[in-house]
Amino acid sequence: xxxxxxxxxxxxxxxxxxxxxxxxxxxxxxxxxxxxxxxxxxxxxxxxxxxxxxxxxxxxxxxxxxxxxxxxxxxxxxxxxxxxxxxxxxxxxxxxxxxxxxxxxxxxxxxxxxxxxxxxxxxxxxxxxxxxxxxxxxxxxxxxxxxxxxxxxxxxxxxxxxxxxxxxxxxxxxxxxxxxxxxxxxxxxxxxxxxxxxxxxxxxxxxxxxxxxxxxxxxxxxxxxxxxxxxxxxxxxxxxxxxxxxxxxxxxxxxxxxxxxxxxxxxxxxxxxxxxxxxxxxxxxxxxxxxxxxxxxxxxxxxxxxxxxxxxxxxxxxxxxxxxxxxxxxxxxxxxxxxxxxxxxxxxxxxxxxxxxxxxxxxxxxxxxxxxxxxxxxxxxxxxxxxxxxxxxxxxxxxxxxxxxxxxxxxxxxxxxxxxxxxxxxxxxxxxxxxxxxxxxxxxxxxxxxxxxxxxxxxxxxxxxxx
Amino acid sequence: xxxxxxxxxxxxxxxxxxxxxxxxxxxxxxxxxxxxxxxxxxxxxxxxxxxxxxxxxxxxxxxxxxxxxxxxxxxxxxxxxxxxxxxxxxxxxxxxxxxxxxxxxx
Numbered sequence: 001x002x003x004x005x006x007x008x009x010x011x012x013x014x015x016x017x018x019x020x021x022x023x024x025x026x027x028x029x030x031x032x033x034x035x036x037x038x039x040x041x042x043x044x045x046x047x048x049x050x051x052x053x054x055x056x057x058x059x060x061x062x063x064x065x066x067x068x069x070x071x072x073x074x075x076x077x078x079x080x081x082x083x084x085x086x087x088x089x090x091x092x093x094x095x096x097x098x099x100x101x102x103x104x105x106x107x108x109x110x111x112x113x114x115x116x117x118x119x120x121x122x123x124x125x126x127x128x129x130x131x132x133x134x135x136x137x138x139x140x141x142x143x144x145x146x147x148x149x150x151x152x153x154x155x156x157x158x159x160x161x162x163x164x165x166x167x168x169x170x171x172x173x174x175x176x177x178x179x180x181x182x183x184x185x186x187x188x189x190x191x192x193x194x195x196x197x198x199x200x201x202x203x204x205x206x207x208x209x210x211x212x213x214x215x216x217x218x219x220x221x222x223x224x225x226x227x228x229x230x231x232x233x234x235x236x237x238x239x240x241x242x243x244x245x246x247x248x249x250x251x252x253x254x255x256x257x258x259x260x261x262x263x264x265x266x267x268x269x270x271x272x273x274x275x276x277x278x279x280x281x282x283x284x285x286x287x288x289x290x291x292x293x294x295x296x297x298x299x300x301x302x303x304x305x306x307x308x309x310x311x312x313x314x315x316x317x318x319x320x321x322x323x324x325x326x327x328x329x330x331x332x333x334x335x336x337x338x339x340x341x342x343x344x345x346x347x348x349x350x351x352x353x354x355x356x357x358x359x360x361x362x363x364x365x366x367x368x369x370x371x372x373x374x375x376x377x378x379x380x381x382x383x384x385x386x387x388x389x390x391x392x393x394x395x396x397x398x399x400x401x402x403x404x405x406x407x408x409x410x411x412x413x414x415x416x417x418x419x420x421x422x423x424x425x426x427x428x429x430x431x432x433x434x435x436x437x438x439x440x441x442x443x444x445x446x447x448x449x450x451x452x453x454x455x456x457x458x459x460x461x462x463x464x465x466x467x
Numbered sequence: 468x469x470x471x472x473x474x475x476x477x478x479x480x481x482x483x484x485x486x487x488x489x490x491x492x493x494x495x496x497x498x499x500x501x502x503x504x505x506x507x508x509x510x511x512x513x514x515x516x517x518x519x520x521x522x523x524x525x526x527x528x529x530x531x532x533x534x535x536x537x538x539x540x541x542x543x544x545x546x547x548x549x550x551x552x553x554x555x556x557x558x559x560x561x562x563x564x565x566x567x568x569x570x571x572x573x
Contacts, residue, residue: 059513063520080536081512084494107497111511112479112518 006048008034013042013214017124017185019058020204021211026056026098028207036098038091040258057087057099059109060119064095066126067272070265071097082109095123113202117192128185132178139175142168155397158383158390161317162235162353166228173224177217184213235386237353254282320349328362328380335378343368357394358384381448398439473525476553479510483518484550487542490531493519522546 010029014021025044026036035049036056059082063074071079071092078097079089086106087099099109110116146168149156192202205213225248232241266274325331325347332339345366352359365377385391439448473480479500486499496519497510510518519540522528527546531539542550 061513062517077536077538078513078516081494081516085497085512087512107509107511109511109513111509112477112514115514115517 007037008046008048010044010046011042012044013218014210015181015184015214016127017120017188018204018210019060019120020202021207021209022058023056024207026058026100027054030054030056030100036090036100039093041255051102053104054100054102055104055106056090057101057109059097059099060095060116060123061092061097062095062119064092064097065268066094067268067275068092068094069271070267072268085109095119113196117189117196117202121189124185128181132182135171135178136175136182139172139179142172142175155394155401158354158357158394159352159359160354162232162237162355163317165355166231166237169231170224170228173220177220181217231355232353235353235355235358317350317352320351322347322349325364328364330362330378330380331364332366332378337366337378339366356386356390358386360384379448383448395439472521473527473549475556476549478508479514480518480522481550481553482508483510483515483522484527484542484546484553487528487540487546488550490539490541492537492539494537 012025014025029036029044029046030049031052033048033050033052034046035051035054037045037047039045061075061078063078065072068075069092071089075092075097082097082099083089086103087101087109090098090100092098110119188205195201195203225244229241229244232244322328325333325345328347328349331347343366345364347362347364350359350361350363352361359381360383361379361381363377363379383391383394385394476484482500482503483496485503486496491499493515494512496515497512500508500510519528523530523540525545526543527549528540529543531541533539
């Protein structure tokens with residue numbers, strides 16, 4: 001496609017309430033010979049012009065709608081008033097109306113400054129107050145719940161998957177970025193309320209200040225995303241990386257098509273229809289595409305798994321449901337359970353890519369009806385720590401946990417740094433031997449087996465296979 | 468609600484209503500106000516449009532005719548009463564202030 005040399009598109013992130021910086025930017029471009037034509041979010045369009053000394057006015061029109069991409073009837077009436085006062089209409093985008101004049105002494109469009117400030121604050125409510133507030137609360141939720149969890153159950157840090165950690169990291173970072181954005185907006189509002197009270201004009205930050213802030217915003221957000229992807233690569237969470245890159249790609253594609261389609265000026269009604277259809281399509285695609293892609297194609301054939309089927313659980317861990325019990329080290333039969341085959345049996349293999357450990361967990365479960373509770377279950381778990389120190393720390397937490405009812409504690413304490421040791425835990429009040437958990441430390445790996453420990457043959461079998 | 472909103476008129480509101488004591492086209496009100504106040508009060512087109520919409524909604528002014536996008540207005544009985552009240556309030560303020568000023572600057 002041939003590029004039109006008389007047209008120019010620039011990406012320039014400016015917060016929507018910084019009307020002074022937007023005006024300054026448009027005037028700067030005009031001085032360079034580029035006349036503003038229209039914009040979509042942060043994408044500005046210009047056309048070559050001979051006009052140099054033009055003055056812009058970025059106006060917020062109360063009766064405009066967020067769905068306006070062209071002037072509606074009431075907007076045209078409004079434009080008539082502004083044109084009569086010497087302003088030339090350029091474009092409409094949402095509640096924004098942009099005008100220009102060559103007369104430096106033209107009457108400002110809004111002379112009631114209290115009204116102007118109130119309109120700016122009203123129209124930033126959704127974009128700069130409510131949505132950022134949700135993101136800040138979301139980030140706070142991650143921080144508070146994380147701190148509470150680690151305070152109450154320090155050993156939970158070994159059970160958190162890397163995907164969860166990096167997701168939390170990205171959300172917390174975005175929450176902090178939005179918090180800074182909200183503080184800046186609050187500062188803008190209070191400062192200008194005081195200024196108006198003193199009879200002064202509304203103060204907007206200069207384009208330079210806004211550019212520095214926007215650069216910080218982009219740097220922190222993109223940096224967080226890159227850091228999380230590098231972190232996931234470090235812990236070998238391939239699936240999480242594929243999901244992250246896929247989601248980023250989807251966002252770019254949506255933004256690209258959105259900017260393309262928004263250049264076609266549609267009526268408010270058409271835009272509302274488009275928004276409803278787009279949201280529904282987004283929900284359908286957003287719900288089903290990851291299930292189709294991630295749940296089937298990616299976790300199955302692409303990642304080289306021959307399990308019956310695979311899925312991603314709520315923690316972002318990869319779960320393989322196995323064809324047969326031959327694929328797991330210890331079955332219910334090994335644990336001495338007897339049952340008929342009328343019920344539902346499920347064997348799975350879960351890989352948790354944590355940031356400080358990698359956990360491989362085999363489960364063999366059986367229930368009498370498909371909707372019933374699991375009545376038998378055996379779990380065999382192997383933990384691979386990323387550092388020996390983490391392994392020692394994990395064992396220490398187990399030993400110090402007053403909720404654990406320990407047996408043969410001396411054994412493991414004596415072999416703290418030895419190649420082989422074992423520990424039996426009844427992990428809740430009133431638990432019997434049948435509910436106990438056997439922890440085996442061998443060659444810097446931890447093996448945990450939850451099952452019936454009364455069977456000496458089984459314990460021997462486990463030890464035999466490990467050592 | 469309306470009474471509270473327009474209980475005390477701002478300068479801009481007051482002069483718009485004064486200009487509309489004669490039928491006037493909306494877009495020409497800025498010029499009328501400029502003439503009445505000898506250029507002291509200037510009303511931006513955005514502010515004017517918004518105030519006219521509020522006044523019409525509250526029945527303070529009435530639309531008389533529409534030519535293309537140009538709409539003419541005139542003050543209503545309710546608006547006249549509001550303007551009178553404001554005029555009386557301002558007159559009383561000046562009266563009450565006068566004796567103090569006359570003493571202070573005598």
